[in-house]
Amino acid sequence: MNRNALPISPKLPVVLVIDDEVRSQEALRRTLEEDFEVYCASSAEEGREIMQREWVQIVLCDQRMPGVTGVEFLREVRNRWPDAVRIVLSGYTEAEDIITGVNDAGIWQYLLKPWQPEQMLLTLKRAAELWRLQQDNQRLTLELRTALPELRTRVAGKVDQARESFGIAGLTRAKDSPLNAVCNLAARVAPYDLSVMITGESGTGKEMIARAIHYESRRSSKPFIATNCGAVPDTLLEAELFGHRRGAFTGAVEDRIGLFQQADGGTLFLDEIGETSAAFQVKLLRVLQEGEFRSLGSSRPVTVDVRVIAATNRDLEEEVRAGRFREDLYYRLATFPVHVPPLRDRPMDVPLLVQRLLDSACRTLGRKLEGFTGEALACLAAYRWPGNVRELRNEILRMVALSDGPRLGADLLSSRVLRAPVGETQAAELAWLGSLSGGLKERMEQLEAQVLKESLIRHRWNKTRAAQELGLSRVGLRAKLVRYGLEKKGAR
DSSP states (O other), rough: OTTOOOOOSSSSSSEEEOOSSHHHHHHHHHHHTSEEEEEEESHHHHHHHHHHOOOOOEEEEOOOOOOOOEEEHHHHHHHHHHTTTEEEEEEEEHHHHHHHHHHHHOOSEEESSSHHHHHHHHHHHHHHHHHHHHHHHHHHHHHHHHHHHHHHHHHHHHHHHHHHHSSGGOOOOOOTHHHHHHHHHHHHHHHHEEEEEEOOTTTSOOOHHHHHHHTTSTTTTTOEEEEEEESSSHHHHHHHEEOHHHHHHTTTTTTTEEHHHTTTSEEEEEETTSSSOHHHHHHHHHHEEEEEEBBBOOOSSEEOOEEEEESSOOHHHHHTTTTTSHHHHHHHHEEEEEOOOOOGGGGGEEEEEHHHHHHHHHHTOOOOOOOEHHHHHHHHHSOOOOTTHHHHHHHHHHHHHOSSEEEEEEGOOOOOHHSSHHHHHHHHHHHHHTOOSSSHHHHHHHHHHHHHHHHHHHTTOHHHHHHHHHHHHHHHHHHHHTTOOOOOTTTO
């Protein structure tokens, strides 16, 4: 038989019995034949011939045989047919023989005569199970070895894809955006395991900056774990970050690993760190200093390798001066400070952001839309967005949900966007007036066009209401809209 070819397994495991006593052979055959396919041999030479032509899984060999001992033969079996499970049967109990058999021949079991049928059958069944497990292990090892290069390629591809989507290059910004300076700082600090403190108003995208730092670092293939410290009650925050043992507190019905352990090797992002209590700050400082912690209810320390990035919308320096935030923790977290400017300071980013957010909203809601009308884009660009990118995202989600046509118009905008408070728009209006060009007549015409447009937007392009507000007839309003290129198809 060609033993290099993959054989077809028989229905029953195959056992080779080698014993120079015929009566012993027959006794073993009777004991095993219901559960095994049994071959018998009276010498090592006969056993070798059977091994060469049959696929034997278990070899049961008598120790004392003429010419060659059982251990010597099983040593040959180990070298030529290493997958076979090897068992010695002997009427002698010399310790030297047993040690030699185990070490030199890789013998699995050393059975003594006289043997009991039940014990013998149980031992051979265990040997068959061992052989099966060995084969499964070899198969899985081969599959893993074969698949490993492909898996590595796929993982590397996923990491590259994540880096492209969430890294510095994936942050949406214009060429002249103030956000470019932030991105440059993030790119500079990303390769180094320094703690980063990201500050900025709520909704500016601090988590996006933290994620970008992670995917530009050597930890990019490891987890990025984010949690909002302000959203978790202080009594539960410790359990959330450090984990807990079963019974550590009321409701702890099972062991749970914390976010620090989940982020091991990667990055842990602690948003709204300024909302934590003084008691928790002490425990967090210890983790950052020692690199280890204890889960609630456990006496065993856990060591982790985690890069911590924190964020806050508070002035932590003022909080430190007021005694509400630990000074030592602040300086531990703020090794490298990064400030994210609000959206009102980077209006050039709004057109790019709205398109990206529209694509995201369409995927979320299962819609297909062409984009925005010119009037809608003008309104979105003019608004100050006190809630920053988060508010812009919610506004676009609302527009997509309410839309009936292929394009999102100004009529879908919420009232707060259409009617921005004077205090928020005054600076922008003054800047716009300063940008007017030409003589008085040309500037008045530009101003008139702007007044017409603003009135129409506030009245959601209802011409009747706009005309009434401006003291014009519908015909007169229409003539002016045509003159200034503001006519909107389908407007009332």
